Amino acid sequence: MRQLDFNRLLIGGLYALAGAVAIVWLGQTQSFPLTLTWPVFAAAFVYFHWQSVEVNDRLLASPSVMVILTAAVVFGPGQAMLGTAIMAGLGAINPADIRRRRVFQLFANFGQLVLSAVMGSWLVELTLPTSIAPGTMTKVALASAIGAVGYGVVNICLVIAGIRLALRRQNVWPWSGMARLIPSNLIMGFLGGLLGATMVLVGPVTLPLILVVFFVGHLSMDSYARLREAQLDTLSGFTKALEAKDPYTAGHTERVAYFSQLIGVEMGFKGSDLEQIRVAALIHDIGKLAIPSDLLRKQGRLTTDEYDLMQDHAHMVEEVLGEVEFLRPMLEIASGHHSHFDGAGYGGSGHTEGERPGIEARVLAVADAFDAMTSTRPYRKALTQKYALAELKDKAGTQFDPHCVEALEAALERTGEVYGSTGLESDAVARKIAERSDALESRDPLQEDSGTPDGRAASRG
Amino acid sequence: MAERYLHKAVWLLVTISLAAGFLWGQLAEDSWYVIGLWAAALALADQIRVEAPSNARHAVSLAIAVAAISSISDPWSLAAIFAFGLALSRIIMGWIHGPIPGALSTFVRQAAGLAFLAAIDLSLFALFDALEFKGSAAELGAVAIALVLWLFFDGLIRVYLEHGLGDLSGPFVVRLMWRDWPVVASLFGSGALFGAAYPILGWWSVPLAVVPYVFTHVAFSRYFGARRTYGQMIRAMSRIAEIAGISDEGHADSTASLCLAIGLMAGMHPDQLTELEYAALLHDIGRVSVSDPKLSLASHQSAELATLSAAIIGQASYLNGVAEIVANQYMPYRQPGQGSDPEVGVASRIVRVAAEYDRLIHERELRELDAIEVLHRGSAYDYDPEIVLMLREVVGA
Numbered sequence: 001m002r003q004l005d006f007n008r009l010l011i012g013g014l015y016a017l018a019g020a021v022a023i024v025w026l027g028q029t030q031s032f033p034l035t036l037t038w039p040v041f042a043a044a045f046v047y048f049h050w051q052s053v054e055v056n057d058r059l060l061a062s063p064s065v066m067v068i069l070t071a072a073v074v075f076g077p078g079q080a081m082l083g084t085a086i087m088a089g090l091g092a093i094n095p096a097d098i099r100r101r102r103v104f105q106l107f108a109n110f111g112q113l114v115l116s117a118v119m120g121s122w123l124v125e126l127t128l129p130t131s132i133a134p135g136t137m138t139k140v141a142l143a144s145a146i147g148a149v150g151y152g153v154v155n156i157c158l159v160i161a162g163i164r165l166a167l168r169r170q171n172v173w174p175w176s177g178m179a180r181l182i183p184s185n186l187i188m189g190f191l192g193g194l195l196g197a198t199m200v201l202v203g204p205v206t207l208p209l210i211l212v213v214f215f216v217g218h219l220s221m222d223s224y225a226r227l228r229e230a231q232l233d234t235l236s237g238f239t240k241a242l243e244a245k246d247p248y249t250a251g252h253t254e255r256v257a258y259f260s261q262l263i264g265v266e267m268g269f270k271g272s273d274l275e276q277i278r279v280a281a282l283i284h285d286i287g288k289l290a291i292p293s294d295l296l297r298k299q300g301r302l303t304t305d306e307y308d309l310m311q312d313h314a315h316m317v318e319e320v321l322g323e324v325e326f327l328r329p330m331l332e333i334a335s336g337h338h339s340h341f342d343g344a345g346y347g348g349s350g351h352t353e354g355e356r357p358g359i360e361a362r363v364l365a366v367a368d369a370f371d372a373m374t375s376t377r378p379y380r381k382a383l384t385q386k387y388a389l390a391e392l393k394d395k396a397g398t399q400f401d402p403h404c405v406e407a408l409e410a411a412l413e414r415t416g417e418v419y420g421s422t423g424l425e426s427d428a429v430a431r432k433i434a435e436r437s438d439a440l441e442s443r444d445p446l447q448e449d450s451g452t453p454d455g456r457a458a459s460r461g
Numbered sequence: 462m463a464e465r466y467l468h469k470a471v472w473l474l475v476t477i478s479l480a481a482g483f484l485w486g487q488l489a490e491d492s493w494y495v496i497g498l499w500a501a502a503l504a505l506a507d508q509i510r511v512e513a514p515s516n517a518r519h520a521v522s523l524a525i526a527v528a529a530i531s532s533i534s535d536p537w538s539l540a541a542i543f544a545f546g547l548a549l550s551r552i553i554m555g556w557i558h559g560p561i562p563g564a565l566s567t568f569v570r571q572a573a574g575l576a577f578l579a580a581i582d583l584s585l586f587a588l589f590d591a592l593e594f595k596g597s598a599a600e601l602g603a604v605a606i607a608l609v610l611w612l613f614f615d616g617l618i619r620v621y622l623e624h625g626l627g628d629l630s631g632p633f634v635v636r637l638m639w640r641d642w643p644v645v646a647s648l649f650g651s652g653a654l655f656g657a658a659y660p661i662l663g664w665w666s667v668p669l670a671v672v673p674y675v676f677t678h679v680a681f682s683r684y685f686g687a688r689r690t691y692g693q694m695i696r697a698m699s700r701i702a703e704i705a706g707i708s709d710e711g712h713a714d715s716t717a718s719l720c721l722a723i724g725l726m727a728g729m730h731p732d733q734l735t736e737l738e739y740a741a742l743l744h745d746i747g748r749v750s751v752s753d754p755k756l757s758l759a760s761h762q763s764a765e766l767a768t769l770s771a772a773i774i775g776q777a778s779y780l781n782g783v784a785e786i787v788a789n790q791y792m793p794y795r796q797p798g799q800g801s802d803p804e805v806g807v808a809s810r811i812v813r814v815a816a817e818y819d820r821l822i823h824e825r826e827l828r829e830l831d832a833i834e835v836l837h838r839g840s841a842y843d844y845d846p847e848i849v850l851m852l853r854e855v856v857g858a
Contacts, residue, residue, distance in 0.1 A: 063676075137665045187672070194669050201661050205597035209604070209654040210673055216643040216650075217677030230779035231691055237776025238698055241750040268577040289749045290705035319704060321697050326690040 011166040012104040015111025015158070019092075022118050023085050030082040033075040037204060041071040042087045044211055049091035049113075051222060063214050064091065064153055065120075066188040066195070069144045070207075072121040072194025077128065080121040088117035104166060112158035120151030120189075132200045141193040148189020152182045231326070235282045241289060246296040252371055257281035259367035259408065262415070266407035267363070277360050282334035284364060286317025311338075315348040336361030337368055340399045362401035366392060366408055369400065374420030385412070385420045496541050499529050503546030504553060507571075511648075511678055512685040513641040515731070523645070524652035524674065526575050527604075530582045531656020537581075543575045550760060558615040568624045570615065575613045581607050595741040604653045610637050612645055625832065636730055647677045699742035707748045709823055712816075717741035719815035721847060722807075722855040727807065737808045740786035744812050746770045786812060793842040801845075814852055817844065829856050 032038075048064040063364065071087065072080040092110035127143035130135040198206045240252040260281040264274045288296060291313055295306055317334050321327050335348030339357035351357060357365075373388035383391075389409055396402040412418075464556045507522035529542055551568060554561060561567075589595065594602075598769035616638030651674040658666035682756035699717075718743040724734045747769030774780045789809035795801050815838060821832035833853050840846040 134662055134665070137662065191668070191672050194665065198658050198662060198666075200667055202658050203597055205600050205657055206654060206669075208601060209650045209657065210669075212674040213647045213650040213654070213677050216647040217673070217680040219643060220680035220684045224680060224687050226779075227684065227687040227691060230777065231687065232696060233692060233779055234691075234698075234777035237773065237780070240776045241746070241773040286701075289701045292705070316704065320701055320720065321694070324690055324693040324697050326687070327694070 007213075008104040008166040009107075011162055012107030012111075013217075016107035016362040016400040017111070017164060018090060019085075019111035021088060021113035022114055023082070026085055026118070028080040031079055033079040033083040035075075037074060037199070037207065038071075038083060038087075038341075040095060040207060040211075041074075041083075042090055043065055043449060045071075045087045046091045048214075048218060050094055050096075051218060063188055063218065064212075065148055065185050066192040068117050068120055069124065069147050069189045069192030070199070071194040072142060072147060073128065073144055073193055074199050075121075077125045080125050081118050082116040084121045085114050088113040089198055108162050108166070112155060112162065115158060116151045116155040119154040120147040123150040124193075132197050134201065137194065137197055138262070140197040141190050144193025144196065145186050146191040148185045148192065150184065151189070152185040156182075232279065232282065235279070235286075238289070239282060239286060246288070252375065253282055253285060255375070256284065256367045257370045259370055262411040263363045263367060263404055263407045266411040267359075267403065268361075273360075276330050276333065277363055279327070280330040280337075280360060281329060281364055283321060283327065284334040284337050284368065285313065285317075286320060286334075287313035289315050290320065293452075311346055313387065318348045333358065333360040333364055337364040339365070341365075341396075341401045342398050345399070359401070361403075363404050363407075366400050366404040370408060372421075382421045384422070385418050388420055477684055482624040495533075496545070499533070500549060501523070503529070503542060504549035507546065507550035508553060508557075509678075511644055511681050513644040513681075515616075515640040515854055517641060517649065519641065519644050520571065521648065521674075521678075522550065522571070523574075523578075523580045524648040524655075524670075526578060527582075527607075527652025528655040528659075528670070530579055531790075532659055534583070534586070536579065536583055539579050540576075543572070543579070547572055547575070570618050570622060572613045573618055574611065578607060578611050581610050594781065596755055597823050600653070600657060603650055605855050608642075608646060611649075612642060615645075616641075640731060644681060647674060647681075651677075664717075676732055693741055695739050698746065701788035702745050702748045705749060708745050709820075712823065713742045713745060715823075716812070716816045716819045719818065719852065719855060720811050723815065723851045724808070724852050726855065727811070727848075729807070733808065736782045736786060737811060739780065739783045740790070740808060741812050741815060743774055743783065744770060744787050744816055746773050749773075764791050785809075790816070794845040795842055797842065807848075810848050814844050814848045818852060818856075 007161045029314050043069040043123055048062040048067060052062040052064070071084050088109055092113045093106065094109070097106045097109070097305065099130045124143050124147035127139075127146050129139045129143070132140055161187050193208065195210055223299060236254070243250045243252070257278050260277045261274065264277045289383065291309065295302075315335065318331050332349050336351045336357040337347065339345040339347045339351035339361055341356060341362060343352070343354040343356060345351060347357075347361075353363075356362075371391060372390055373391060374385055376382045389405075389412075392400055392405045392408070393402075396405045478523075487575060503522045503525045506525045507520045509521040510518040511521065513519055526543065529539060533542070547568065551564070579679075582603060587607060589599045589603065651670045654673075655666050655670035658669055662669070663845070685841055696714075700711040703710050703713070717738050719733060720737050724737045729737065745766070747766045750769060767788055767790055771784045774787055775784035786806065786808040789805045790812040792802065792805045792809070792813075794805050794810050794813075818832050818836060821827045821835055822829065825832075827835065833849065833856070836845070836849045836852070837842045840849055
């Protein structure tokens with residue numbers, strides 16, 4: 001741990017040193033733009049950078065790159081690199097990092113932001129036409145767009161390299177997806193060039209006008225991101241109500257969401273597709289809130305009526321949440337989590353008898369069954385991970401999608417995480433526990449919860 | 462009656478503007494080609510609406526109007542642009558959507574707003590010229606003043622047309638007006654940017670003004686979409702107890718409607734109203750997590766049930782305010798020998814009164830007046846008498 005901290009400090013220190021050296025060198029070779037617009041640009045950059053908004057996969061985005069490129073065009077050759085490098089350096093000193101004493105982030109951000117700004121402005125200086133006039137607008141905008149790409153490329157390379165070196169790991173998700181932000185950087189750069197040229201030609205009146213539009217847009221985007229977070233937060237909160245109703249399912253929803261995400265990442269799901277699986281996992285059991293508590297907690301066999309009522313929870317999720325627009329695509333996944341790979345099973349709109357359910361529902365089914373087996377139930381101890389995986393493989397091709405089962409196994413191997421009981425002496429003991437609970441209570445170890453009517457194999461989770 | 466006169470007056474204004482535009486358009490410096498182009502832009506932009514925090518939908522044509530006012534100084538040309546543009550927009554809308562409910566009100570509001578905006582801006586330009594106040598500061602000053610005045614004017618017209626001034630409290634009207642400033646500021650900013658840049662940059666000013674606005678428009682749409690679906694989610698959650706058969710069908714919804722009407726009358730802030738609505742919808746949610754059948758059927762005034770409900774709601778940090786309202790809604794608003802309990806906020810008192818009223822009406826099947834009478838009898842400690850009075854006004858008993 002100590003070595004890791006030292007490593008992070010070293011990498012962060014090197015980045016910060018590189019940034020500081022660049023500023024000092026530029027101080028010798030360029031002049032500082034002593035205009036009233038510099039503080040405005042600096043304030044706008046700092047605001048937008050500090051208030052970056054989370055986009056898909058936890059990546060942060062903001063129009064700060066546009067501000068850097070506008071400033072580069074306005075300052076022009078001989079001033080752009082120094083002027084924007086100091087702006088970027090200021091933006092890196094984030095109060096949130098200082099408050100949480102995140103030294104690595106502070107140092108590394110300082111270095112990578114300064115170097116990215118220097119690269120972006122250098123490219124602008126190189127490609128900017130000698131005079132800015134209405135006839136050269138295209139060239140200015142292109143120069144700025146090239147600068148924005150340079151800024152983005154340096155930024156991405158430094159962030160990924162820094163995290164790989166500091167954390168000593170190859171998988172740097174979510175930062176590995178930063179390249180997806182390049183097109184928006186390109187547009188921001190193009191616009192920054194236009195705005196810079198407009199400021200030069202029309203006057204400073206254009207700066208507050210455009211900044212107010214971006215400021216309002218940014219506020220709305222920020223509110224949207226918070227509200228989106230609040231939606232998931234609220235859904236999680238309500239699933240906890242279910243856990244209060246049935247303590248044996250405590251943490252089940254969150255774990256199923258986590259396993260679904262593990263499988264999804266392993267199978268190459270990204271962005272909103274991955275998010276859909278996670279949300280579907282969060283809501284997959286919400287229909288149980290409408291099932292009487294005594295039935296959920298019942299330890300003995302269920303009557304046929306009770307069994308039918310229990311099965312209703314897969315439909316109930318659609319009845320409860322059907323009117324929520326953003327959840328509609330997830331409802332089909334959630335309602336199909338008891339649908340089998342071979343078309344058997346049951347469910348709501350996500351299940352059609354004899355037809356293979358959607359891939360997302362198949363992912364959820366594996367995650368749900370894995371958690372059901374590796375967590376303790378009122379009628380048995382948690383089974384071992386090895387046993388659970390063996391059971392999943394045994395039913396792969398009939399109840400479960402073999403690719404999803406393989407993906408879960410590979411993901412667990414990659415992360416090194418172990419779930420379920422670890423104290424069982426051997427697989428034989430684990431199997432005995434599972435079989436005994438099946439025999440006594442007529443339960444299917446592949447599914448959570450209690451019994452089935454008259455000893456029928458159940459699939460209720 | 463007054464609304465009818467207002468409609469007539471605005472129609473008259475539009476007709477006069479249209480006629481004047483035809484008659485004097487040739488005297489103005491701008492050609493009919495330019496006027497037609499601006500009117501077409503206004504009509505097309507009018508098809509795009511952006512939702513605002515006050516639930517109004519502002520037309521993007523406002524940005525075109527601001528740009529036109531910045532670019533054209535002749536009032537008759539402006540009048541012709543606005544009249545042609547809005548008329549063309551109505552034709553397009555009618556052609557696409559057929560008859561639209563409330564279209565006349567919207568038209569009246571828009572026409573009055575644009576006329577007011579042109580009058581304000583042109584007066585400000587004339588005033589600044591007379592004072593020899595020029596340059597960037599003057600341009601920005603004119604935009605800012607026009608923005609503030611337009612917000613007030615549009616808010617007043619909207620409240621007047623939709624609610625009538627008598628039904629709403631003054632503070633509520635002012636808050637409602639100010640809520641929309643971000644949306645309106647972005648429309649004004651984009652329009653003014655185009656107006657300032659066009660004479661020098663020509664058509665380059667189009668992407669300059671449009672691209673930032675598109676970003677903002679998308680942000681608004683996403684935010685309001687998320688806000689709408691969040692409300693849908695809370696409503697859906699509130700129905701769980703009803704679906705499970707442990708709460709009366711429609712109880713949460715009707716309690717929420719009553720609470721909103723009372724909160725509106727009490728002049729609550731729009732954000733507080735949203736919290737009040739959520740609290741009313743979820744005040745019974747605790748029923749779904751209890752195993753004791755007696756408790757699951759208990760009155761909403763049970764302390765245990767309120768605590769359970771608040772605990773579930775409080776799991777989502779975004780709903781902490783709602784959880785607090787629900788946690789206190791079972792408590793009397795005052796104790797014997799004491800004044801009003803400051804811990805029991807107005808929102809909690811409203812939920813208590815509204816939920817009990819709904820229960821009396823639907824569960825005990827009392828008549829409205831009898832239910833109000835029961836609440837009056839309990840107003841020494843249990844039900845805040847001021848809120849009971851407001852409820853009485855709301856239900857018209």
